[in-house]
Amino acid sequence: NTKAFIFDLDGVIVDTAKYHYLAWLKIANELGIEFTLEHNELLKGVSRVRSLDIILELGKVEASQEDKNKWLFEKNESYLSYLVDMDDSEILPGVLPILKYLKEQNQLIALGSASKNARPILEKTGTLDYFNAIVDGNDVSNAKPDPEVFLIAAKLLGTTPEDSIVFEDSVAGVQAANIGGMTSVGIGEESTLNEAKYIFKDFTHIDKNFIDELIKK
Ligand code: B16
Ligand code: MG
Numbered sequence: 001n002t003k004a005f006i007f008d009l010d011g012v013i014v015d016t017a018k019y020h021y022l023a024w025l026k027i028a029n030e031l032g033i034e035f036t037l038e039h040n041e042l043l044k045g046v047s048r049v050r051s052l053d054i055i056l057e058l059g060k061v062e063a064s065q066e067d068k069n070k071w072l073f074e075k076n077e078s079y080l081s082y083l084v085d086m087d088d089s090e091i092l093p094g095v096l097p098i099l100k101y102l103k104e105q106n107q108l109i110a111l112g113s114a115s116k117n118a119r120p121i122l123e124k125t126g127t128l129d130y131f132n133a134i135v136d137g138n139d140v141s142n143a144k145p146d147p148e149v150f151l152i153a154a155k156l157l158g159t160t161p162e163d164s165i166v167f168e169d170s171v172a173g174v175q176a177a178n179i180g181g182m183t184s185v186g187i188g189e190e191s192t193l194n195e196a197k198y199i200f201k202d203f204t205h206i207d208k209n210f211i212d213e214l215i216k217k
Contacts, residue, residue: 001215001216001217002106002107002108002159002163003107003108003159003163003164003165003214003215003217004107004108004109004110004153004154004163004164004165005102005107005108005109005110005164005165005167006109006110006111006112006150006153006154006164006165006166006167006177006182007109007110007111007166007167008045008111008112008113008166008167008168008169008170008173009111009113009115009118009121009122009136010044010045010113010114010115010169011044011045011169011170011187011188012095012167012168012169012187013091013092013095013111013122013125013127014086014090014091014092014121014125015090015092016083016090016115016121017040017044019082019083020043020051020079021040021043022078022082023075023076023078023079023082024040024043024051024075026074026078027052027071027074028055028059030071031055031056031059031071032059033055033056033058033059033061034058035058039054039055039058041192042054043055044169044170044171044172044173045114045144045168045169045170045171045172045173045176046114046144046170046172047114047137047143048072048076048116048137049068049072050143052071052072052075056068076117079117083117083121083124086121086124086125087124087125087126088125088126088127090125091127092202092203093202093203093204094202094203094204094205094206095203096127097203098203098206098211099127099130101208101211102130102211103130105211105212105215107215108132108133108157108158108159109130109131109132110131110132110133110134110135110153110154110156110157111131111133111135111136111153112135112149112152112153112166113135113136113137113149114137114140114143114144114149115136115137116136116137116138117137118134118136119134119136122134132156132157133156133157135149135150135152135153136149139152143172144170144172144173144175144176145172145173145175145176145179146176146179147161147177147179147180147181147182148176149176150166150180150182151180154180154182161180161181162181162182164180164182165182165183165185165214166180166183166184167185167187168184168185168186168187168193168196169186169187169188171192171193171195174186174193174195174196175195177196178195178196178197183197183198183214183217184196184198185197185199185200186198186199186200187199187200187201187203189201
């Protein structure tokens with residue numbers, strides 16, 4: 001059997017959520033808006049534009065499009081500054097063995113990320129070659145929980161949603177996989193990701209037997 005294994009990027013392959021948080025915190029501080037790690041959960045898997053709107057809503061701040069564009073640019077510049085020294089040490093635990101195993105089993109692998117910075121991150125971490133298809137924030141018009149990003153990935157791989165498995169760390173991403181008719185695997189806390197079909201704390205808890213079962217289904 002050949003299945004499509006679709007990976008989210010931030011929070012699944014690499015822990016870039018902390019850099020997104022630091023970059024947004026700078027903007028929030030400039031605007032005098034309180035922005036906690038708990039607030040940051042709301043931004044996971046959410047596009048850059050929507051993330052800014054959420055922060056402005058938190059602070060009840062109204063802004064012109066010109067100001068918003070300025071902050072979006074600033075946010076991305078400071079986010080990119082955290083990525084300069086990025087290397088394979090930033091790959092989350094257990095991810096590489098699973099990618100390798102999927103390759104050995106001749107399974108198809110895609111990226112399904114909301115980020116417009118996905119490709120350079122895959123390049124810097126040396127993971128680009130694992131992917132048969134890459135769909136990121138530059139390719140979609142509808143953000144998660146809309147399933148567009150995962151549906152395009154499955155299509156590029158030539159598989160159906162029923163034969164697709166999605167690894168996601170965000171609530172919006174798990175919902176997107178479910179709405180798209182795919183098997184959702186949540187990576188993170190059970191309390192947050194309870195809508196996922198399967199939930200694991202991280203990839204070190206996913207063993208080959210579990211992958212074999214998914215392939216057989
Ligand atoms: P960028 P994912 C998402 O990536 C992040 O979780 C989210 O926090 C971020 O705002 C979004 O990408 C856009 O990223 O500003 O780099 O385009 O989790 O879908 O891989
Ligand atoms: Mg994510």
